[in-house]
Amino acid sequence: MAFRSISRAALVLLLGTSVSAHAQEPTSACQNLFAQKTYASAFSACLDAAEKGDLNAAYRLGHMYAEGKGVAPNPQNAYKFYRMAAERGHVSSQVQLALMLLDGKTVAKDLPAAQRWLKKAANRGNSTAQYTLGLILSDSEPRESARWYQKAAKQGNGFAMHNLSLFHLYGRGVEQSTLLALRLAERSIAAGVTESEGLKQQILQLMGEEIPPASDYVVIRDQRWLAGLHEEAYLLRLQDFESKKQAYRFLDTHKLQGKAGIFRAQADGKTRYLITYGDYADRDAAQHAVQSLPGAVARTAPEILRFADLQAIAAPTRGAHTPVVAAAREIPARTAETPKPAPAQARIKTDREASTSAESGATAAQQVAAEGTKPSTKTGKKTAVANKPGRKTGEWLLAKPKKKVIIQLMAVPSSRRAEIERYIERNKLQGNTVFYETQRDAGPYTVLLYAKEFTLTADARAEIKKMPKGMRNPQPWVRNYSALQALYRPLK
Numbered sequence: 001m002a003f004r005s006i007s008r009a010a011l012v013l014l015l016g017t018s019v020s021a022h023a024q025e026p027t028s029a030c031q032n033l034f035a036q037k038t039y040a041s042a043f044s045a046c047l048d049a050a051e052k053g054d055l056n057a058a059y060r061l062g063h064m065y066a067e068g069k070g071v072a073p074n075p076q077n078a079y080k081f082y083r084m085a086a087e088r089g090h091v092s093s094q095v096q097l098a099l100m101l102l103d104g105k106t107v108a109k110d111l112p113a114a115q116r117w118l119k120k121a122a123n124r125g126n127s128t129a130q131y132t133l134g135l136i137l138s139d140s141e142p143r144e145s146a147r148w149y150q151k152a153a154k155q156g157n158g159f160a161m162h163n164l165s166l167f168h169l170y171g172r173g174v175e176q177s178t179l180l181a182l183r184l185a186e187r188s189i190a191a192g193v194t195e196s197e198g199l200k201q202q203i204l205q206l207m208g209e210e211i212p213p214a215s216d217y218v219v220i221r222d223q224r225w226l227a228g229l230h231e232e233a234y235l236l237r238l239q240d241f242e243s244k245k246q247a248y249r250f251l252d253t254h255k256l257q258g259k260a261g262i263f264r265a266q267a268d269g270k271t272r273y274l275i276t277y278g279d280y281a282d283r284d285a286a287q288h289a290v291q292s293l294p295g296a297v298a299r300t301a302p303e304i305l306r307f308a309d310l311q312a313i314a315a316p317t318r319g320a321h322t323p324v325v326a327a328a329r330e331i332p333a334r335t336a337e338t339p340k341p342a343p344a345q346a347r348i349k350t351d352r353e354a355s356t357s358a359e360s361g362a363t364a365a366q367q368v369a370a371e372g373t374k375p376s377t378k379t380g381k382k383t384a385v386a387n388k389p390g391r392k393t394g395e396w397l398l399a400k401p402k403k404k405v406i407i408q409l410m411a412v413p414s415s416r417r418a419e420i421e422r423y424i425e426r427n428k429l430q431g432n433t434v435f436y437e438t439q440r441d442a443g444p445y446t447v448l449l450y451a452k453e454f455t456l457t458a459d460a461r462a463e464i465k466k467m468p469k470g471m472r473n474p475q476p477w478v479r480n481y482s483a484l485q486a487l488y489r490p491l492k
Contacts, residue, residue: 030057039070050081058085059093066096075106086117094121095129102132109443111136111413122148127155134160139411139445142173142475153184158191158224165199169206171461172477178207183217189261190219192228197259197279204257206457214251220244220273221263229279229307234286236277236293237303237310247273254294263310276310277302386451392436394490400453402482405460407450409433409476414444423448427471439489447484450476 030049033042043064049057058081064070065078079100085093094117100106101114115136121129130152137145146167152160165184168177182203188196204211238260241247247262256277263274277293280286286304293302412419414437424433435448454460460478467476 030054030060034060037069039064041070043070055085055088055090055093058082059090059096062093062096075100079106086120091121091124091126091129094118095126095132098129098132111443122151125155127152127157127160130155131157131160131163134163138163139408139447140413140416140474142167142477144173146173153187156191158188158193158196161185161188161191162193162196162199165196165203169199169203170478171475173475176461178203179212179217182207182212186217186219190221190225192224192226194228194279201258211257213248214257215245215248218248218251218260218262221261225261225263226307226311233307234278234280234283235305235307235310236286236289237305238275238277238293238297239300240272240274242270242272244273247275250275254297256294256297274310386432387434387449387453389431389433389451390435392434394436394438394488397436397481397488398485400481400485402485403455403480405454405457405478405480406484407452407454407460407464407476408479408484409448409450409471410474411445411447413440414446417446420446420448427468429471437491438487439491444491 030042030046033039033045036042042060046054046057046060046064050061062078062081062085065074065081067073079097082093082097082100086097098114098117098121101110101117103109115133118129118133118136122133130148134145134148134152137148146164149160149164149167153164161184164174165181165188166172167174168184169181170176182200185196185200185203189200238256239247239250241250244262251257251260251262256275259278261276263276265272265274278286278289280289283304290298290302290304410420410423420435424430432451433448434451435446437444437446439445450463452463454463457478457480464472464476464478
C-alpha cells in the first residue's frame with residue numbers, strides 16, 4: 001500500500017472545515033472497512049473522509065497510527081489526528097489526547113492539560129473521562145474525585161463503581177457506609193469487573209452478622225458479567241428458578257453470601273435465574289468446594305461447569321430442587337516516611353534530595369524493629385504505637401505489617417509539597433506525621449500519614465472523629481499498610 005503522509009493542506013482543511021457542513025455526508029467506507037478490520041483499505045478511506053472534515057474518520061486514523069493497523073506505527077501522527085479531532089469537539093479524541101498527555105511517551109507529560117481535555121469530555125458525558133478524573137483526584141481532592149466517580153458509575157462504568165465502593169467503605173470524600181459500599185461492589189461485579197469480588201468479600205467480613213437480605217444488594221447478572229470472566233475457569237451451578245424472588249429467597253435461606261450470584265438466562269422465550277457459586281482454576285478445585293457448601297445445598301449435587309459452558313447454556317426446565325448453575329468471581333480489591341521531627345518552617349525534601357543516611361545510619365529493618373507495638377502495662381494487650389515522625393523510605397513502607405491500619409492525611413504531587421508543609425504547620429502536627437514519595441502515572445507524589453498506627457479500623461475511625469476540623473480537610477483516609485504497599489512504586 002502506498003503510504004500517504006499527513007500534508008499541511010490536509011491539516012488545515014480538517015481544522016477549518018465545519019463539522020455540521022459534512023454531518024450528512026456518507027462515510028460508510030471508512031466505518032465499514034474499519035469494522036471489518038481490513039485496515040489497509042480503511043486507512044485510505046478514512047484519510048479521504050478526514051480530509052473532508054469527518055471527525056470520526058480522524059479519530060480512527062489516530063487509532064490506526066497508534067496501533068500500527070493498516071499503516072506503520074507512528075505515535076506522533078496519532079497524536080496529531082487525535083488533537084485535530086479533539087479541538088473540534090470529538091469526545092473520544094479528547095480522551096485519547098488526555099491519555100497521551102498523561103502517559104508522556106509520545107509528547108511531554110502535561111497533567112494540567114490532560115485534566116482540561118478530560119473535563120471537556122467528562123462534561124459531555126464520557127464515562128471514561130469521568131472515571132479518569134476520579135483517579136487523578138482521588139488523593140488530593142477526594143470529594144471532587146467521588147463526584148466524578150458517581151457520574152461515571154451512573155453510566156454503568158464498573159471501575160468507577162469499584163472505586164466508589166472503596167470510598168464509601170472508608171468514608172473517603174463521601175459518607176461512610178458499608179451497605180452502600182457492598183451495593184456498589186456487587187454492581188461492579190455485575191458490570192464485569194472481577195476485581196470487585198475480593199472487595200465484596202472484605203465488606204461482608206466487616207459486616208459480620210449485620211449482612212442485609214440478598215434482595216437488598218445482590219444484582220442480577222447478565223452478559224456483561226460473563227464477558228469479564230475467563231472461559232476456562234470453573235464454577236458451581238447450584239439451582240435455577242423462574243423468578244427473582246425465589247432466587248433471592250434461596251440465597252437468604254442458605255446464607256450464601258460472598259461467592260454466590262444470580263445469573264439471568266434466556267431460552268425458548270423463558271427467563272431463568274441461575275444461582276452460581278465460586279470461580280475455580282480447575283475441576284478438582286471446584287469439586288473440593290462442593291464439600292464446603294451448607295449440607296442442604298451440597299445434597300442437591302451441584303453441577304460443575306466451565307464459564308464457557310455457562311455462556312452457551314440454554315436455561316433448562318428443571319424442577320425447583322434440581323441442581324443448576326452458579327457463578328460469582330472472587331478478586332482482590334483495590335502511604336509514609338520520617339526520620340526526625342521537622343521544625344515548623346522546615347521544607348519537606350523529596351526522596352531525590354534526601355540523603356539515604358538521614359536517619360542516623362539506622363537501616364530500614366532496624367527502624368521497623370524499633371517501631372513495633374508495645375504491651376500495655378494494664379491489660380497486657382498490644383496497643384498502637386506512633387511511628388517515629390519524619391521522612392520514611394519505600395523500604396520502610398514495604399516492611400510494615402500488612403494488616404496494621406494507618407490514617408492517610410493527604411497526598412499531593414511532590415511539586416505541591418508546600419501544601420503539606422502548610423497543613424502540618426496549620427494543624428501543629430510537627431512530630432506527629434510521617435511521609436514518603438511514590439511514583440504515580442502523573443509523576444512523583446508525596447503521601448502524608450498520621451504517625452500513629454492501629455490494629456483495628458474502628459479505632460482509626462474513632463481517632464479521626466477526635467481530630468480538629470482543620471485536620472479533616474481534606475478528609476483523612478483509613479487504610480491498611482497492604483493497600484499502600486500495593487500502590488507504592490519507586491521514583492523513576
